[in-house]
Amino acid sequence: MRKDKDFEKFNWFLKKYIYPQRVKIAFIVLLILAGSSIGNLSPFLYGKMLDSIVAFDINHLMRLIIIYFIVTVGTTILSIFEGYMGKMVSFKIVKSSQRDLFNKIVRLKASAFEKYTTGELISRLNGDSEGVVSFLLDVITSILNIFINMSISLYFVLKISIRLSSVSIFYIPASLIVTITARKSFKKLAEKRKVFNDKYFGYINEAFSNNIGIKCFRLEKKACKKYDNFISKELDIEKHSMVLSGIIQMLNTLISVISSLYIIYLSGILIKGGLLTIGTMVSFNTYINKLFASISQILGLNISKQTVSVSLDRLISLISEKSEDMEESEKKLKDEPEYVHVCNVSFKYKEDSDAVINNLSFSLDSPGFYSFVGKNGCGKSTLAKLLVKLYDVDSGYMEINGIDYKNCSIDSLRENITYIQKEDFFLNDTVYNNLSLANERASSDDIYGACRMAGLDGFIDSLPDKYDTIVGEGGSTLSSGQRQKLNIARALLKKSKILIFDETTANLDGKSEKNVISILKEISRHSIVIFISHKVSSIVQSDRIFLMENGSIVDSGTHEQLSEDNYTYRELFKYSNT
Numbered sequence: 001m002r003k004d005k006d007f008e009k010f011n012w013f014l015k016k017y018i019y020p021q022r023v024k025i026a027f028i029v030l031l032i033l034a035g036s037s038i039g040n041l042s043p044f045l046y047g048k049m050l051d052s053i054v055a056f057d058i059n060h061l062m063r064l065i066i067i068y069f070i071v072t073v074g075t076t077i078l079s080i081f082e083g084y085m086g087k088m089v090s091f092k093i094v095k096s097s098q099r100d101l102f103n104k105i106v107r108l109k110a111s112a113f114e115k116y117t118t119g120e121l122i123s124r125l126n127g128d129s130e131g132v133v134s135f136l137l138d139v140i141t142s143i144l145n146i147f148i149n150m151s152i153s154l155y156f157v158l159k160i161s162i163r164l165s166s167v168s169i170f171y172i173p174a175s176l177i178v179t180i181t182a183r184k185s186f187k188k189l190a191e192k193r194k195v196f197n198d199k200y201f202g203y204i205n206e207a208f209s210n211n212i213g214i215k216c217f218r219l220e221k222k223a224c225k226k227y228d229n230f231i232s233k234e235l236d237i238e239k240h241s242m243v244l245s246g247i248i249q250m251l252n253t254l255i256s257v258i259s260s261l262y263i264i265y266l267s268g269i270l271i272k273g274g275l276l277t278i279g280t281m282v283s284f285n286t287y288i289n290k291l292f293a294s295i296s297q298i299l300g301l302n303i304s305k306q307t308v309s310v311s312l313d314r315l316i317s318l319i320s321e322k323s324e325d326m327e328e329s330e331k332k333l334k335d336e337p338e339y340v341h342v343c344n345v346s347f348k349y350k351e352d353s354d355a356v357i358n359n360l361s362f363s364l365d366s367p368g369f370y371s372f373v374g375k376n377g378c379g380k381s382t383l384a385k386l387l388v389k390l391y392d393v394d395s396g397y398m399e400i401n402g403i404d405y406k407n408c409s410i411d412s413l414r415e416n417i418t419y420i421q422k423e424d425f426f427l428n429d430t431v432y433n434n435l436s437l438a439n440e441r442a443s444s445d446d447i448y449g450a451c452r453m454a455g456l457d458g459f460i461d462s463l464p465d466k467y468d469t470i471v472g473e474g475g476s477t478l479s480s481g482q483r484q485k486l487n488i489a490r491a492l493l494k495k496s497k498i499l500i501f502d503e504t505t506a507n508l509d510g511k512s513e514k515n516v517i518s519i520l521k522e523i524s525r526h527s528i529v530i531f532i533s534h535k536v537s538s539i540v541q542s543d544r545i546f547l548m549e550n551g552s553i554v555d556s557g558t559h560e561q562l563s564e565d566n567y568t569y570r571e572l573f574k575y576s577n578t
């Protein structure tokens, strides 16, 4: 059963990534075979040269030297060419599997994304496929060669002396026992190393991306100490690996030494009895070593398979995660959306956690400025995420323009709903390119116009390279208010009929907030604007405010109505100024 599983996963990888390169791989195999067939002549020639020296046949020795020189140069040229081609093919296969993995990762469902840390994903993307590809290519390109080497060596070994070849009766079973015993330990070690790498990359990513927090809380020492802990854990793994390799190496050396000494002892007896020459003894030694090297290569591949199988499991488990495109539904929004209905919706992030959205219902049937307010953690942002189908509801029903969310294509939904999330989303690119992410079709004039409306034109003009200024990783060179204004400009560029803003005015100064709200009010004349905020000054002009508590909507109305009728609402904004 286990074997079948292993076969299945290796077969899957072979078919998907190695098979498309079959012609080049076949050519590499041919090069290897040609190289090793010529190379196999060397020990034979060497033995003959020694015998010519002993026989004082200098003319024959000269001929043999010339042939030996040609054979050596020829094999080297073939091996350089084969090495180059091998690297190219391996690069292509690794990159094609990494491309697929990257495509998969960026399309993972938000819920699947939460299962892995960033470091874990980086570790799987970079570390796992390379190991698998190099192992499989190694097997494919060397297996034939190994068997040819084995057959040729075996032929010469048996031809030179059957009595000397009896050493194999000890060597082969002894080596097999060592390999089989070592396999399990190497697999366990590989699993341990992968888990370590995931945590290590996760920590590095965390430490670098939180560098300001680390500075502010004076955590540099702690951060370095934690890094030292990682080093000592890695050292433990390395030690374990070295001890294991050391033991295996020791056992293999013992097997080899015993075999060699046995050969020398027996050769002595045979030479004394005139049954063997010094030259043939040297040739025999070289061929038997080649034979043993081929056997140990096969056994080595068997051990590597255990390590690679761990990498392959990790690749497959990531590839088999649910991605959004796997669930892409057929129904597309034909027209621009005009209404959204949410009926008795409930949702929890994890199976075993409490519901974050509880029997929530509301309808937005016409353009307007709709605000969602409530205490921290009451589920406002979660609701926004459900509205763009980042998560699927557990129960209840959501529809947009008559299409059930369950059947509505994610592409068409997100094309028609602009969601400006609370967390910043900026690439380390120019201001211009960051803006055009919202709408690739937007012209320069559209982009300049949107920035003017968002109150950004003065600021952008003051930048050294204006719109070509690089904003830094995550927009780190911009202030939080400037980032929010850029987000408003993005929303203006996307021009959709439904817009969701999650705390988009939280960091704006009074004047900028007023400007942004008046723009959004203007947009809300023909679009549905959903606005999440803790600032009463941002929501006071809303056409309707939904008050949320524990994942449900408990009341709704205008600011005046709620202020008058609802105690919770009054308490919520008790300390805010309008």
Ligand SMILES: Nc1ncnc2c1ncn2[C@@H]1O[C@H](COP(=O)(O)OP(=O)(O)OP(=O)(O)O)[C@@H](O)[C@H]1O
Pocket (backbone or CB within 6 Å): 114, 349, 350, 356, 374, 375, 376, 377, 378, 379, 380, 381, 382, 383
């Ligand atoms: N990815 C997640 N996985 C698990 N739980 C989550 C996740 N995101 C949010 N939560 C939990 O869901 C609840 C609602 O969070 P949500 O962000 O929707 O609240 P909110 O009303 O927007 O809060 P705030 O006003 O503080 O922004 C919280 O208890 C939070 O801990």
